[in-house]
Amino acid sequence: xxxxxxxxxxxxxKLWPWLIVPFIAIVLPFVFDSGHTINLLSHMGVAIIFALSxxxxxxxxxxxxxxxxxxxxxxxxVAMHLLRAINDAGGTGLPIELLPLAGAAAGLGFGxxxxxxxxxxxxxxxxxxxxxxxxxVHSSSLMFTDFFGGEAGLFGYRDEAPSLLGVDYAPxxxxxxxxxxxxxxxxILIYLLRKTPLGWMANAVRDNPERAQFVGYNPTIVRYIQFxxxxxxxxLAGGLFVITNEIVNDEVVGQLQSGAVLLGxxxxxxxxxxGPVVGASLVTFLESSLSAHTEAWVLYFGLxxxxxxMFAPMGLVGIVHTQYLNWKAGGWKGNTGIRLxxxxxxxxxxxxxxxxxxxxxxxFRSWDPGAxxxxxxxSTNATHLLPWLVSFAITIIGFGLMLLHGNPLLKRHIxxxxxxxxx
Amino acid sequence: MTIRNAxxxxxxxxxxxxxxxxxxxxxxVREHERHVIIxxxxxxxxxxxxxxxxxxxxSEGSIKLFGNNxxxxxxxxxxxxxxxxxxxxxxxxxxxxxxxNLRCSLLWSEGHKYAFWKSVLGQDSVTERAYExxxxxxxxxxxxxxxxxxxxxxxxxxxxxxxxxxxAKVILLDEPTAGMSRTEANDVVQLIQRMxxxxxxxxxxxxxxVVFELADRISVLVYGEIIATGTPEEIRNNEAxxxxxxxxxxx
Numbered sequence: 001x002x003x004x005x006x007x008x009x010x011x012x013x014k015l016w017p018w019l020i021v022p023f024i025a026i027v028l029p030f031v032f033d034s035g036h037t038i039n040l041l042s043h044m045g046v047a048i049i050f051a052l053s054x055x056x057x058x059x060x061x062x063x064x065x066x067x068x069x070x071x072x073x074x075x076x077x078v079a080m081h082l083l084r085a086i087n088d089a090g091g092t093g094l095p096i097e098l099l100p101l102a103g104a105a106a107g108l109g110f111g112x113x114x115x116x117x118x119x120x121x122x123x124x125x126x127x128x129x130x131x132x133x134x135x136x137v138h139s140s141s142l143m144f145t146d147f148f149g150g151e152a153g154l155f156g157y158r159d160e161a162p163s164l165l166g167v168d169y170a171p172x173x174x175x176x177x178x179x180x181x182x183x184x185x186x187x188i189l190i191y192l193l194r195k196t197p198l199g200w201m202a203n204a205v206r207d208n209p210e211r212a213q214f215v216g217y218n219p220t221i222v223r224y225i226q227f228x229x230x231x232x233x234x235x236l237a238g239g240l241f242v243i244t245n246e247i248v249n250d251e252v253v254g255q256l257q258s259g260a261v262l263l264g265x266x267x268x269x270x271x272x273x274x275g276p277v278v279g280a281s282l283v284t285f286l287e288s289s290l291s292a293h294t295e296a297w298v299l300y301f302g303l304x305x306x307x308x309x310m311f312a313p314m315g316l317v318g319i320v321h322t323q324y325l326n327w328k329a330g331g332w333k334g335n336t337g338i339r340l341x342x343x344x345x346x347x348x349x350x351x352x353x354x355x356x357x358x359x360x361x362x363x364f365r366s367w368d369p370g371a372x373x374x375x376x377x378x379s380t381n382a383t384h385l386l387p388w389l390v391s392f393a394i395t396i397i398g399f400g401l402m403l404l405h406g407n408p409l410l411k412r413h414i415x416x417x418x419x420x421x422x423x
Numbered sequence: 424m425t426i427r428n429a430x431x432x433x434x435x436x437x438x439x440x441x442x443x444x445x446x447x448x449x450x451x452v453r454e455h456e457r458h459v460i461i462x463x464x465x466x467x468x469x470x471x472x473x474x475x476x477x478x479x480x481x482s483e484g485s486i487k488l489f490g491n492n493x494x495x496x497x498x499x500x501x502x503x504x505x506x507x508x509x510x511x512x513x514x515x516x517x518x519x520x521x522x523x524n525l526r527c528s529l530l531w532s533e534g535h536k537y538a539f540w541k542s543v544l545g546q547d548s549v550t551e552r553a554y555e556x557x558x559x560x561x562x563x564x565x566x567x568x569x570x571x572x573x574x575x576x577x578x579x580x581x582x583x584x585x586x587x588x589x590x591a592k593v594i595l596l597d598e599p600t601a602g603m604s605r606t607e608a609n610d611v612v613q614l615i616q617r618m619x620x621x622x623x624x625x626x627x628x629x630x631x632x633v634v635f636e637l638a639d640r641i642s643v644l645v646y647g648e649i650i651a652t653g654t655p656e657e658i659r660n661n662e663a664x665x666x667x668x669x670x671x672x673x674x
Contacts, residue, residue: 197530198539204527207516213498214476214507215589216531225537 017274018188025180029173038172040288042244045179046237047264047284049186051276053233054261056190059270060199061226062206063119064127067134068234068261073253074110074137075103075235077148079242083156095164100182100239107235111228119223122209134258141250153249156242175244182240186233191273193229202226260287263301267308269315278317296361300354335413342406349398351376355391427489429454429593429623430475430506435484435494437467437474437647444470446647448484452593457624459634462644463667468627469511471644472595475625476508477501488593503531507591511598513578515570521581522566525553525588532590552588559618560584576607580614593623600633612636635659643667 025045029038050072057063079102086093094102118129141148148154159170167174193199201222204212209219242248251257260283268279283301290297312319326332332339355375363369363382370383380387430452437445444467452458462468473479475486477498486494493501516524529549535541543549557563560580570578579599586594599615600608612633615624628634634641635655642652645667651658658664 192542193539195542195544196539197535197541197543198537200523200527200543201530201537203519204516207518208514210478210498210510211514211516211585212527214502215528215585216499216502217537218497218499221537225539229539 022180022184025183026177029176033173035172038176039244040285042172042176042179043288044281044284045176045183046241046244047261047280048183048277049237049240050234050261051265051268051280052187052190052273053230053237054265055270055273055276056193056202056226056230056233058262058265059272059275060194060206061202061223063122063223063227064262065130065258066127066255066262067130067132067137067258068230069253069255069257070114070130070134070137071107071110071231071234072238072241072257072261073141073248075107075238076241076248076252077154077238078106078235079103079239080154080156080248081147083158083161083242084154086161087157091160091162093162096158096161096169096243097164097178099161099243100236103239103242104232104236107238108228108232110235111231115224115227115231119220119227122205122219122223130258134253134255138250138254141253148250148253149248151249153247155247158243158246169243172244179240179244182236186236187277190233194273198222198225263305267305267315269317269321271314272317272321275315275317279315282316294358294361295365296357299357299361331414334417335410338406338410338413342402342410345398345401345406347398349395349400349402352391352393352395352398355387356395359387359391427454428452428487429456429489430625431485431487432471432475433485433487435471435474435486436482437470437479438482444647445474448644448647448649450642450649450652452623452625453640454489454623455621456639457619457626457637459626459628459638459641460644461628461631461634461641466644467647468644469597472508472597472625472627475501476506476595502589502591505590505592506595507586507589507593508595509579509582509586509597509599511601513575513582515578515582515585517571518569520567520569521562521573522553522557524570524581524585525556526550528585528588529553529556529590532588556584556588560614576603576611579603579611583611583614583618587618587622591622593625594619596624596626598627598629600628600630608633 025041028041032038032041050068053071054065054068057065057068079099082094082102083096083099086096114133118126118133142150158175159168161169163169167178169175169178201212201217204215205217205219205222212219212222238252241252261280264279264283265276266279267283268277269275286297286301286304290300294300308315314322358375359380359382362373362375366373366382370381372379372381374380375387382388428451430450432448432450435445435448436443448467448471460468460471470479474481474494477493477496477500481494484494485492488501488504488506491504493504493506496504516527519527526543526549529552530536530543533546533549533552535543535546535549554563557566560583562577562581562584565573565577570581573581583596583599586596596615600611603611608630615626615637624637626637628637638655640652641655641658642649643658643661643664644650650667651661651664653661
């Protein structure tokens with residue numbers, strides 16, 4: 001996790017991602033100009049802020065929270081009430097661009113209150129308290145219907161509010177640009193926070209709270225401030241969510257939301273600043289696109305998460321980063337072909353596995369398992385033996401080649417090379 | 424001129440359930456002295472350190488640091504009053520580099536507290552002191568090495584460095600040379616002497632060569648009580664000590 005310790009000076013070369021990523025973000029809606037895609041991109045922005053705020057806890061401070069949606073959701077509800085008040089006042093009051101700040105203030109406030117007793121202890125105790133708090137807030141969302149709007153939720157209209165810049169926010173592309181702006185601001189702030197004494201000591205407390213005490217720091221206070229700031233950014237994301245969706249219901253404070261941010265952050269890689277950005281984007285994308293293609297998308301989601309936890313605990317960014325370091329150190333020399341072979345056979349195995357899962361889903365879940373359905377572009381019948389055999393064969397051949405042939409081949413190659421180096 | 428006591432333990436007791444580990448411990452450590460605690464295994468040396476440094480609560484009695492009561496204060500408050508310690512098992516920020524460890528250790532004593540509006544790397548006094556410490560620790564080559572990749576002896580020196588960096592006047596070192604070869608141990612002793620010049624030092628140590636080289640005064644802890652305190656010469660010649668602890672090791 002060395003990359004998470006805010007090392008290195010401010011370097012002009014390191015600034016390029018900060019220019020390239022926003023540039024791509026601004027160009028994207030002109031390339032994909034369907035309303036659906038632009039909404040998806042806006043959701044990604046919200047998810048990115050939320051995941052970055054989550055990683056202030058998990059990656060930077062070592063706090064595993066199961067209830068981070070509380071601050072996202074309460075921020076969203078407060079912002080929604082404000083938006084409704086603005087709507088009721090005939091579109092006068094706080095400009096819509098600044099609405100996320102109301103969410104941030106709410107996140108901060110609730111962070112101050114709930115954080116005061118959550119962060120006494122790290123580890124399991126903290127995780128359990130956040131789980132309990134998440135459940136508490138979610139269940140009260142169904143009790144206090146005036147504030148939470150009950151099961152129907154609350155509506156507001158972003159285009160019936162004043163705009164600071166005189167922009168009409170009815171078109172979703174304009175909203176998207178607002179999201180990009182806030183995402184950039186939040187990302188820069190969260191990035192800079194890592195460079196401060198608090199950010200450093202958060203890492204220190206994560207690594208060794210006892211040593212932190214013996215250099216004068218109270219680990220509880222370090223965790224607390226970090227928690228409050230994280231809640232503040234979660235609330236900001238919630239406020240932005242109000243603008244993109246114009247509706248909030250009890251789901252935004254629920255466990256699913258808390259789980260999704262944990263999943264996204266972890267899949268991306270908690271040891272990297274960019275990890276939550278990648279993870280949140282991917283998860284949002286999968287949620288929207290995968291669910292349109294297959295009923296089994298939650299299962300794929302779970303499988304992805306499990307395999308990351310088991311085989312690549314540093315996340316997707318971690319995989320890329322280690323491979324990159326390996327490549328730079330010359331570890332790919334002479335075996336790039338083998339690496340490609342492993343990758344391709346693994347992908348073939350995954351393809352086979354997907355076929356098996358789709359067949360099973362159709363067979364067990366469909367009203368009429370015998371009805372023909374389209375599997376990978378081919379019309380098949382799940383009650384026949386052939387598609388099953390083919391799918392299993394692809395799976396076994398793919399993974400078999402990868403695990404029993406490709407991996408040993410690579411290992412032999414590497415050890416042969418290092419022996420050669422010694423001789 | 425009277426010499427101040429840096430550390431004063433009076434009638435300190437500690438039980439774990441029924442087991443009394445520290446049984447009425449009295450100890451005075453003078454300012455600027457190097458005080459070594461010796462004693463057989465299980466005598467309660469580490470427990471004593473844990474009591475002084477705020478890691479454990481005292482069952483009875485009082486501990487004073489420059490006249491302030493420090494018993495039962497949390498460790499970070501004890502540290503802010505001017506005491507720091509090292510541990511038997513190396514205790515560093517494992518995922519950070521050498522220079523990052525030193526910077527973290529300096530932040531509080533340089534007055535940066537929990538600030539989240541300024542950059543750590545922009546604090547020139549922290550940077551300056553961190554590099555200066557690294558030079559004194561002979562770790563300039565390893566500045567950006569992650570500490571988990573350092574040799575054991577380097578980790579121990581860095582730990583002493585971090586302990587000193589926290590700005591403490593009184594420094595407790597728990598077996599600084601444990602598990603080291605003769606030469607490594609000698610290096611560490613020299614390092615301790617170099618690093619801790621003006622500070623008051625309390626050291627738990629097993630290696631008698633180290634003890635007699637380092638100590639201004641020695642206290643002998645046996646079964647939770649100090650049975651003797653004195654100069655190395657006095658301790659060498661103390662019959663009770665020879666019987667209880669040194670046995671045949673010193674003739």
